[in-house]
Amino acid sequence: MATTKTDPKLALAGNGAKKSKNYEGLTRERLIEAYRFMYMSRRIDDREILLKRQQKIYFQMSGAGHEAIGVAAGLALKPGYDWFYPYYRDRALCLALGVKPLDMFLQGVGAADDPSSGGRQMPSHWSYPRLNIVTQSSPTGSQILQAVGCAEGGRYFARRPQAAEIPAASKSPLLAPDARNGAPVAGDGAAVGGFDYRQFKNVTFQNDEVTYVSLGDGTSSEGEFWEALNAVALGKLPVIFCVQDNGYAISVPVEVQTAGGSISRLVSGFPHFHFEEVDGTDPVASYAAFARAAQYCREGHGPAFVHAHVIRPYSHSLSDDERLYRPDVERERDAARDPVTRTQMFLLREGILDEKGITQLEKQVEEELQVAVDQALEALPPAPESIKKYLYSPDVDPTSAAFSTQPAEGPATADGKKPAAKTMADLINSTLRDEMKRDERILIFGEDVADCSREEYLKRKLVKGKGGVFKLTFGLQNEFGPDRVFNSPLAEAAIVGRATGMATRGLKPVVEIQFFDYIWPAMMQIRDELTVIRWRSNNGFSCPVVIRVAIGGYLTGGAIYHSQCGESIFTHMPGLRVVFPSNALDAAGLLRTAIRCDDPVLFLEHKRLYRETYGRAPYPGPDYMIPFGKAKIVHPGTDLTVITYGAVVPRALQAAQKLERENGVKVELIDLRCLNPFDWEAIAASVEKTNRVLVAYEDSLSWGYGAEIAARIADQLFDKLDAPVRRVAAADTFVAYQPILEDAILPQANDLFRAMKELAEY
Ligand SMILES: Cc1ncc(C[n+]2csc(CCOP(=O)(O)OP(=O)(O)O)c2C)c(N)n1
Ligand SMILES: [Mg+2]
Numbered sequence: 001m002a003t004t005k006t007d008p009k010l011a012l013a014g015n016g017a018k019k020s021k022n023y024e025g026l027t028r029e030r031l032i033e034a035y036r037f038m039y040m041s042r043r044i045d046d047r048e049i050l051l052k053r054q055q056k057i058y059f060q061m062s063g064a065g066h067e068a069i070g071v072a073a074g075l076a077l078k079p080g081y082d083w084f085y086p087y088y089r090d091r092a093l094c095l096a097l098g099v100k101p102l103d104m105f106l107q108g109v110g111a112a113d114d115p116s117s118g119g120r121q122m123p124s125h126w127s128y129p130r131l132n133i134v135t136q137s138s139p140t141g142s143q144i145l146q147a148v149g150c151a152e153g154g155r156y157f158a159r160r161p162q163a164a165e166i167p168a169a170s171k172s173p174l175l176a177p178d179a180r181n182g183a184p185v186a187g188d189g190a191a192v193g194g195f196d197y198r199q200f201k202n203v204t205f206q207n208d209e210v211t212y213v214s215l216g217d218g219t220s221s222e223g224e225f226w227e228a229l230n231a232v233a234l235g236k237l238p239v240i241f242c243v244q245d246n247g248y249a250i251s252v253p254v255e256v257q258t259a260g261g262s263i264s265r266l267v268s269g270f271p272h273f274h275f276e277e278v279d280g281t282d283p284v285a286s287y288a289a290f291a292r293a294a295q296y297c298r299e300g301h302g303p304a305f306v307h308a309h310v311i312r313p314y315s316h317s318l319s320d321d322e323r324l325y326r327p328d329v330e331r332e333r334d335a336a337r338d339p340v341t342r343t344q345m346f347l348l349r350e351g352i353l354d355e356k357g358i359t360q361l362e363k364q365v366e367e368e369l370q371v372a373v374d375q376a377l378e379a380l381p382p383a384p385e386s387i388k389k390y391l392y393s394p395d396v397d398p399t400s401a402a403f404s405t406q407p408a409e410g411p412a413t414a415d416g417k418k419p420a421a422k423t424m425a426d427l428i429n430s431t432l433r434d435e436m437k438r439d440e441r442i443l444i445f446g447e448d449v450a451d452c453s454r455e456e457y458l459k460r461k462l463v464k465g466k467g468g469v470f471k472l473t474f475g476l477q478n479e480f481g482p483d484r485v486f487n488s489p490l491a492e493a494a495i496v497g498r499a500t501g502m503a504t505r506g507l508k509p510v511v512e513i514q515f516f517d518y519i520w521p522a523m524m525q526i527r528d529e530l531t532v533i534r535w536r537s538n539n540g541f542s543c544p545v546v547i548r549v550a551i552g553g554y555l556t557g558g559a560i561y562h563s564q565c566g567e568s569i570f571t572h573m574p575g576l577r578v579v580f581p582s583n584a585l586d587a588a589g590l591l592r593t594a595i596r597c598d599d600p601v602l603f604l605e606h607k608r609l610y611r612e613t614y615g616r617a618p619y620p621g622p623d624y625m626i627p628f629g630k631a632k633i634v635h636p637g638t639d640l641t642v643i644t645y646g647a648v649v650p651r652a653l654q655a656a657q658k659l660e661r662e663n664g665v666k667v668e669l670i671d672l673r674c675l676n677p678f679d680w681e682a683i684a685a686s687v688e689k690t691n692r693v694l695v696a697y698e699d700s701l702s703w704g705y706g707a708e709i710a711a712r713i714a715d716q717l718f719d720k721l722d723a724p725v726r727r728v729a730a731a732d733t734f735v736a737y738q739p740i741l742e743d744a745i746l747p748q749a750n751d752l753f754r755a756m757k758e759l760a761e762y
Contacts, residue, residue, distance in 0.1 A: 021350070023287075024285070024291070025288070025291055028352045031283070031352055032347065032353060032361070034068075034075060034283050034287075035283075038067035038071050038283070040365045040369070041071075041095055042340050043369055044095075044369065045064050047369055049318060051105075051109075057108035058108075059122045060123065060317065060318045061088045061089075061317050062317070063089045063091030063092055065310050065311035065338070065339065066246070068281050068283040068286050068339035068342075068343065069278075069280035069286045069310055071092045071095075071096045071286075072290050073096075073212060073286075073290050074094075074096025075287060076291045076294050077210065077212055079098050080130060082132065082209050082211065082294075083134065083147070083150050083209065084097065084126075084211075085144070085146060085150070085212065085214070086126050086136060087143065087219070088125065088136070089216070090214055091104070099128055101368060102372040102375055103116070104123065104372075105376030106376050106379055107119075107121065108123040108376065109376050109379055110381060111376065111380065112382040112383070113380070114538075116135070117540075119381060120535065127537045128540075129540045129541065134146070134150065134541060135541050137528050139524055140216070141219040141220075142224060143213060144222075144225055145228050145231070145498055145501065147211045147213035147239055148211075148231045148498050148501060149497065149503075149505075151211040151238055152235060153205075153502040153507050154238075158207045160440060164506065166198050166201070167198060197393075197396055202506075205505070210238045210239070212240050214242040214243075216243070216245070216246065217245040217246065217247065217254050218249020220257075221257055223493070224493050227494040228497075230270075230491075231489065231491075232303040233303065236301070236303070237302070237303055239297070240290070241304070241305045242306045243263050243305070243308065245263065245307060246310045247309075247311075247312070251322070251325040263307055272301070272303065273304060274301065275304070275307075276289035276305065277307040280308025280310040281339035282339070283343055289308075310339070311334040311335075313331075389538075390539040391534070391575050392534070392599050393598035394539065396596075398593050398594075398627060400627060403596075403597070403627040404625065404626070404627050404630075405589075405624055405625050407620030408624065410621070419618035422617065422619060423616055424609050424610050427587055428548075428587050429471075429473065431587075431592055432444065432473065432476060433476060435591075435622075439595070441507045442507075443502065444511070444512070445488045445509065445511055446468075446488055447469075448514065449468050449485065450465075450485055451467050451474065451475065452465050452466065465477065465478055468514075469514055470550055470607065470610055472512070472605070473485065492522040495511050499547070503542070503544055504541055504542070510546040511545065511546070512548045512549070512550075513547060513548070513550075514550065516550065516551035517560075517562060526573070527573055530543055530576070531573045531574065531576040531600060544599050544600055545600050546591075546594045549602065549603065551565055551567070551607065552564075552565055552608055552609075552647050553735045554746060556742060557737060557739070558742075559735065559737035563735035565646075566699060568703065568707070568708070570676075571708075575599075576600050576601070576602055577597070578602045578674070579601060579602070579628065579675070580675055582609060582649035582650070582673070583616075583617065584615050586632070589625050590603070590625075590626050592624060592625045593626060593627060597628070612650070629677035630674065630682075631674075631679035631683070633668060633670055633671075634653060634671045635653060635667060637665075638666045638668070639667065639690055640667050640692040640760050641668045641670060641683070641692065641693040641694070642694045642695075643672065643694070644697060646697075648696050648697060651748065652669055652749075655750075655752035658749075658753055659756050659757060659760070665756070670686060675705060680712070687713060687721070688717070692721070693713055693721070694725075694728060694752075694755055694756055695726070696728045696747060696752055696755075697727075697728075697729045698730060700730045700733065701727060701730065706729060707727070710725045726755055726759050728751050728752055730746050731745045
């Protein structure tokens with residue numbers, strides 16, 4: 001339980017009858033403690049408002065009016081044991097869990113020592129690893145799906161405790177540059193054997209832990225909220241939803257937000273839930289509701305939903321003036337329910353504290369806050385040189401030599417022939433299988449990825465199983481069981497959000513987005529959560545998820561919604577590794593690196609290449625890895641450099657071979673393989689040699705991935721060029737259904753040939 005500095009002597013001796021009175025499980029001392037946290041929370045808000053007006057901090061978000069429900073939750077749950085996904089009004093919760101006022105003021109001033117973010121996030125964006133308070137962002141509701149994944153992670157480890165152990169690494173890992181002061185250590189590290197992200201993930205879990213997640217009434221309109229309710233009900237997961245209903249979302253009142261005006265009524269049909277609706281300004285009733293909710297979850301019955309009616313006395317934020325949309329009469333009605341004054345009156349009425357005791361408690365709080373404010377105002381800001389620190393793992397560098405291994409010679413076939421060449425689809429499947437064998441923390445889920453959700457059909461051998469719409473995960477559920485390979489509801493945000501929560505707990509989710517064209521519902525989770533979590537928490541939390549995505553066109557019939565590319569939208573996100581292999585061997589090596597590394601990875605698999613004859617290879621064995629950011633020279637040449645990746649590689653190769661045959665032009669064809677990071681050294685070395693360069697990509701031309709490469713070449717290699725940097729890419733439109741149109745839209749070998757020839761002749 002949380003510790004407190006409340007002086008126990010403050011409690012009045014009281015008369016005999018009241019002394020032993022128990023308030024829904026709260027003793028008199030606990031009630032004083034609760035009041036202390038509530039009062040402190042309100043006074044921190046007041047202090048911050050003053051500091052903001054004095055321009056000593058840069059933003060303020062108050063928890064005023066929400067103190068009672070927050071403290072109640074904090075006293076009913078256990079810091080560092082249960083898990084917390086709070087929202088910005090949860091100041092009192094955080095205090096009750098053990099966060100210090102100084103920690104809060106340090107975030108306000110943006111200090112280097114701000115334990116939540118090192119000056120990277122606004123105040124009231126809580127993140128305290130030692131208390132299991134997980135870093136939160138600003139988008140309303142984006143924490144909710146992660147709370148689901150967090151609870152799933154806890155349950156997984158409770159059922160498979162051995163998965164939580166850190167395997168012994170056979171050699172020390174190769175550290176990332178900022179952990180080893182920049183000096184490369186080639187050849188160090190341990191590719192074979194044990195080294196992977198697990199060395200740096202100290203997993204903790206409790207068999208009866210619960211996950212708390214809170215949100216405002218307005219936020220319950222977000223789709224992710226409903227995806228989360230569905231997911232927790234399906235999994236009967238121990239998650240407590242706490243909707244703190246102050247009746248407004250900025251200026252929008254609840255009846256405009258929530259059909260019928262009551263979120264309790266709307267959610268009441270979800271199965272397996274324990275429901276509570278409570279006056280969230282009453283700490284005793286709120287505590288009782290939380291205690292019941294927690295007990296229900298701890299006993300494994302399922303999730304709980306606490307709907308707390310609270311008030312918002314300080315406008316939405318300092319930038320909002322609620323008098324513009326709320327008349328005095330309404331605001332006065334709220335003020336009569338103010339939880340801080342209410343609790344004070346309660347303590348007096350019950351004889352728990354007298355006026356002297358209250359004054360003394362408040363004085364103690366004021367003194368403590370003054371010391372904290374003074375200290376925070378002296379705190380040093382973060383160094384500007386630190387801006388890129390913790391974009392990626394400081395522990396595991398996937399570009400390092402530790403991730404460079406040779407393919408193993410597979411066993412010869414019975415008649416002594418070399419092992420058969422396999423497709424990209426085969427090798428991805430084999431790589432997933434071998435990694436799952438090696439690492440029990442790997443979970444695979446997504447739409448249709450399981451063999452068969454109705455297990456008994458598989459057991460009775462009535463069906464063979466599906467394993468993905470492209471069959472990439474075929475057989476994995478059969479081999480590893482339904483708790484490691486399973487179908488998710490059709491909800492992409494939930495796939496990525498849950499995976500993010502699981503990875504925060506130390507699991508390695510390898511999830512599938514069925515088609516790149518349907519990644520957009522997950523965009524908020526990818527852009528604002530997955531890629532940012534390590535950076536915004538100053539390395540307090542990380543979530544190295546692998547997202548496998550089927551991408552691309554040349555399908556004759558795929559049309560707009562099954563053929564698009566769009567990788568540059570993701571390479572534009574710091575914190576995310578983006579990989580795009582063009583052949584089976586690279587897919588196997590890069591996927592293994594993606595799984596073993598400690599960063600989130602978007603692994604783009606071109607559908608057209610899944611079963612292509614081009615680029616087949618025998619399985620390179622269970623430890624084959626390719627480091628990220630290392631291009632491959634597919635065809636060496638001296639006259640012209642072509643930089644490409646993905647399905648354009650075989651097309652460009654065809655064009656290059658024709659150009660050499662017909663015109664004697666020797667093209668150097670570079671397959672980038674990895675788009676973030678990308679291999680600038682390989683590009684520069686080639687362009688310095690050939691002095692002519694074409695950048696080719698399947699996505700539409702303007703603002704595409706190659707635009708950045710072309711710009712950088714123009715910027716840094718201008719004096720090496722004998723010709724303008726050219727690009728060949730798709731037309732600036734969508735991929736159409738009719739094959740004649742598709743051919744005209746996507747870059748073809750002929751287009752590449754023409755551009756190469758022109759460039760060579762320039
Ligand atoms: C996705 C998203 N949309 C809009 C905003 C801007 N915004 C911040 S808070 C807020 C209102 C939230 O209301 P509610 O959920 O009721 O919480 P309250 O602030 O009332 O506690 C809005 C619209 C945001 N942060 N995120
Ligand atoms: Mg609200």
